[in-house]
Amino acid sequence: MSRSLETSSLKRKRPEVDPLGLVDAERAILNAIKNKKDLGIWVRDIKQETKLTDHVVNKSLKSLLARKLIKEVVNIQYKGKKHYMAVEFEPSKEVSGGVWYVDGNLDKELVNVMKQLCLRCIRVQKVATLERVHEHLKKQQVVNFEISSQHVSDILNSMVLDNEIIEVKSTGLGAYYSIPIGTVCYRFDSSPAVAKGSKLGAFASIPCGACPRISLCTPDGVISPSTCVYYTKWLNIDF
Amino acid sequence: MVSQYGIKLATYLISFSYGDFCSKVCECLLSRGSLTLAQIIRFTELSRENVINCLRVLIHQNCVQAFSIQQEVAFGEAPKIVTQYTALFDNMIHKMRFPKFMQIVSKELGEDCLGIFEGLLQHGRLSLNQIIDRNKQTPDNSDVHVVRETFSRLLNARFVERCPAPEPFLAPHEEETPAKKRGTKSAKIAEAPKTIEQRALAAAAPMESIRFLMEIDTLTGTSEEKGMESQNIAMLDEKWKQDFSDAELSASGKKKEILWRVNFEEFMRRLRHKACMEYVIARLSDQSGIVLSAILELTRSSETRLKTDKSASLSINDIYDEVIKKDGGLGMDFERIRASLVQLGCQIPTTGIDETYSIDLKNIVELAQNEEVESVVLKRYGREAYRIFRLLSKSGRLLETDKISDTTFVEKKDTLKILYKLWKDGYLHMEKVSVNGPKQTLFLLWEMNKEPLWLRVLDEMYHAALNLRLRITYELDQEKEILQLPKEKLIGELEKRYKRLGKVRIILETSLMNLDDALMLFRDF
Ligand code: SF4
Numbered sequence: 001m002s003r004s005l006e007t008s009s010l011k012r013k014r015p016e017v018d019p020l021g022l023v024d025a026e027r028a029i030l031n032a033i034k035n036k037k038d039l040g041i042w043v044r045d046i047k048q049e050t051k052l053t054d055h056v057v058n059k060s061l062k063s064l065l066a067r068k069l070i071k072e073v074v075n076i077q078y079k080g081k082k083h084y085m086a087v088e089f090e091p092s093k094e095v096s097g098g099v100w101y102v103d104g105n106l107d108k109e110l111v112n113v114m115k116q117l118c119l120r121c122i123r124v125q126k127v128a129t130l131e132r133v134h135e136h137l138k139k140q141q142v143v144n145f146e147i148s149s150q151h152v153s154d155i156l157n158s159m160v161l162d163n164e165i166i167e168v169k170s171t172g173l174g175a176y177y178s179i180p181i182g183t184v185c186y187r188f189d190s191s192p193a194v195a196k197g198s199k200l201g202a203f204a205s206i207p208c209g210a211c212p213r214i215s216l217c218t219p220d221g222v223i224s225p226s227t228c229v230y231y232t233k234w235l236n237i238d239f
Numbered sequence: 240m241v242s243q244y245g246i247k248l249a250t251y252l253i254s255f256s257y258g259d260f261c262s263k264v265c266e267c268l269l270s271r272g273s274l275t276l277a278q279i280i281r282f283t284e285l286s287r288e289n290v291i292n293c294l295r296v297l298i299h300q301n302c303v304q305a306f307s308i309q310q311e312v313a314f315g316e317a318p319k320i321v322t323q324y325t326a327l328f329d330n331m332i333h334k335m336r337f338p339k340f341m342q343i344v345s346k347e348l349g350e351d352c353l354g355i356f357e358g359l360l361q362h363g364r365l366s367l368n369q370i371i372d373r374n375k376q377t378p379d380n381s382d383v384h385v386v387r388e389t390f391s392r393l394l395n396a397r398f399v400e401r402c403p404a405p406e407p408f409l410a411p412h413e414e415e416t417p418a419k420k421r422g423t424k425s426a427k428i429a430e431a432p433k434t435i436e437q438r439a440l441a442a443a444a445p446m447e448s449i450r451f452l453m454e455i456d457t458l459t460g461t462s463e464e465k466g467m468e469s470q471n472i473a474m475l476d477e478k479w480k481q482d483f484s485d486a487e488l489s490a491s492g493k494k495k496e497i498l499w500r501v502n503f504e505e506f507m508r509r510l511r512h513k514a515c516m517e518y519v520i521a522r523l524s525d526q527s528g529i530v531l532s533a534i535l536e537l538t539r540s541s542e543t544r545l546k547t548d549k550s551a552s553l554s555i556n557d558i559y560d561e562v563i564k565k566d567g568g569l570g571m572d573f574e575r576i577r578a579s580l581v582q583l584g585c586q587i588p589t590t591g592i593d594e595t596y597s598i599d600l601k602n603i604v605e606l607a608q609n610e611e612v613e614s615v616v617l618k619r620y621g622r623e624a625y626r627i628f629r630l631l632s633k634s635g636r637l638l639e640t641d642k643i644s645d646t647t648f649v650e651k652k653d654t655l656k657i658l659y660k661l662w663k664d665g666y667l668h669m670e671k672v673s674v675n676g677p678k679q680t681l682f683l684l685w686e687m688n689k690e691p692l693w694l695r696v697l698d699e700m701y702h703a704a705l706n707l708r709l710r711i712t713y714e715l716d717q718e719k720e721i722l723q724l725p726k727e728k729l730i731g732e733l734e735k736r737y738k739r740l741g742k743v744r745i746i747l748e749t750s751l752m753n754l755d756d757a758l759m760l761f762r763d764f
Contacts, residue, residue: 079652106650111648161633182581201610203611210615
């Protein structure tokens, strides 16, 4: 009931001439979208805000898209949900995921390139602070966006988590001579354990440490160490 | 309580060395807690004689401790004193570590101490006379004085200690015990012990003042300590008479000679220090390793507990003096030592008056534990999960899904999948938080589920150690015939199989020793 009332009330306003030649429903939707600025809005929220029928909303969106007044954007938080934004806005960091995302997907390529660059920089310098790596990357001008110290810090942190580099405090000596004592810096370690990316623990280096069936394995059961295929494979590697 | 596979491994080790009856008694005690002789007989369904024999072996091998307590009785009845037996789980697992202990002794004191030490490992408890007798029977036996001298070196290094009292009596209420008489021991009790087993162990332990003391005449002295000792022996007489027949008694520990045994605590301390050092060398630098080893060397004797959180404080001068004695330490000056101390997590004092340092050993142990669990995650769940898990283990607090995804560069939907899987498998703890704004939003917060996870990893490691042992037995069993053949017959295919077996054994045994390092890291350090 209320729906038909609203449509009729919209109809009554029609006489106002729209400079873009939009009908009332389209104007209402466009306003709702514009109000959200660089955050964009989800179709269902448009419907709720404008109280228009599905049919009207869909038709209007199509028409607004055709006139290039709005665009569809991917919101990385809700990838499956269609979001719209006015053309004059660029998706905010929350929506796009920031520089590391393209079209709502993580730009793994970019992340990897950046990691390589950081790693090379640290390897050459042996140890480096965040600022140094940042400076180095800025000079290289490898990316088409303004690289911030936060970006570099993101990359370095993830490399620490991957055990590719080590976070240490400067001792002010040797390779650290130019870095004040106590400053956090990043070190490349060429020892074999670290070169592999991570040091495997004693438990993880035997089959049982990686075994998905350990809870089913018993000394005399169907799955047991004497019949275990993982063991057989492991022990045959060298022969 | 010991975990399921901890018990399985312990009973396997006991059955391997002392047979199935003993292992049955151990299993019974480990899974049910302290029991009386009658209860053990009932639960194991072994004969009285068998159980008594097993208990004797196990006590002698330091795997069981007896103690007596006053049993609750109905009002008006005379109080009854009963003897209970408790299994010493860690001592059973230590059996696996004997080669490591021997290596420490031979490295520090040389080969000549090894003979005596090995005897103690094998026999559990020996008196000095027994040690001397044993030495006489060896082909290259030495003079009594030499044996005594060698023994006292073991004692000075704290590798050997006096055996605990055979059966301490636990008073019903600790506070009623006159504090004066118990001296250092009451301090020990006040420290931590809560369970009755812990109280029993504390009460049985020899006093620190005589623990490593060889020359003491126990039979004639009148001092307090000696009083305690003879009191214990008298009590033992009473109890053993009740439990065991006279004939049995005469064969048992009735002799009033001092018995000695291996001091496992000291070995665990050294292995703990070694593990810390290895971690520091691998993760920080060789120099930090040298500084740490110097500090541990100096503070070791003042450590009263195995799991000391922080090393005792040392002045920079003392550290320096010890560092330069170390291999590779000669080139180090104060500045370098300070730099290493910073790496080890110390703060350099701003005023130079009292420059002392203490190392946070607990923190090093925890870092090493984290790495062990992290690499299990890497193996079982892959690199992205590893990164996520490491983030959570490093941060040590609740983090929100998006934050995790952003920091680790893992796609949002993958992040959620991985987190969910780790949560389902018990690695993580999850909290839901809903925020009422214009729209209701649900946030998921995640955190490493440390305590239960650590216990589970430990149990899985016991399981894995048992599996390695079983596989070794299986491999040897498979090639039984080959092992019985004389060397010259091992040619062609047979030789190949023989060589394969050798390699397999090396792989399995080294893996077991390494796994045991990890076990100690979680259980003992
Ligand atoms: S023995 Fe084999 S099946 Fe059993 S836990 Fe180990 S790897 Fe898994």
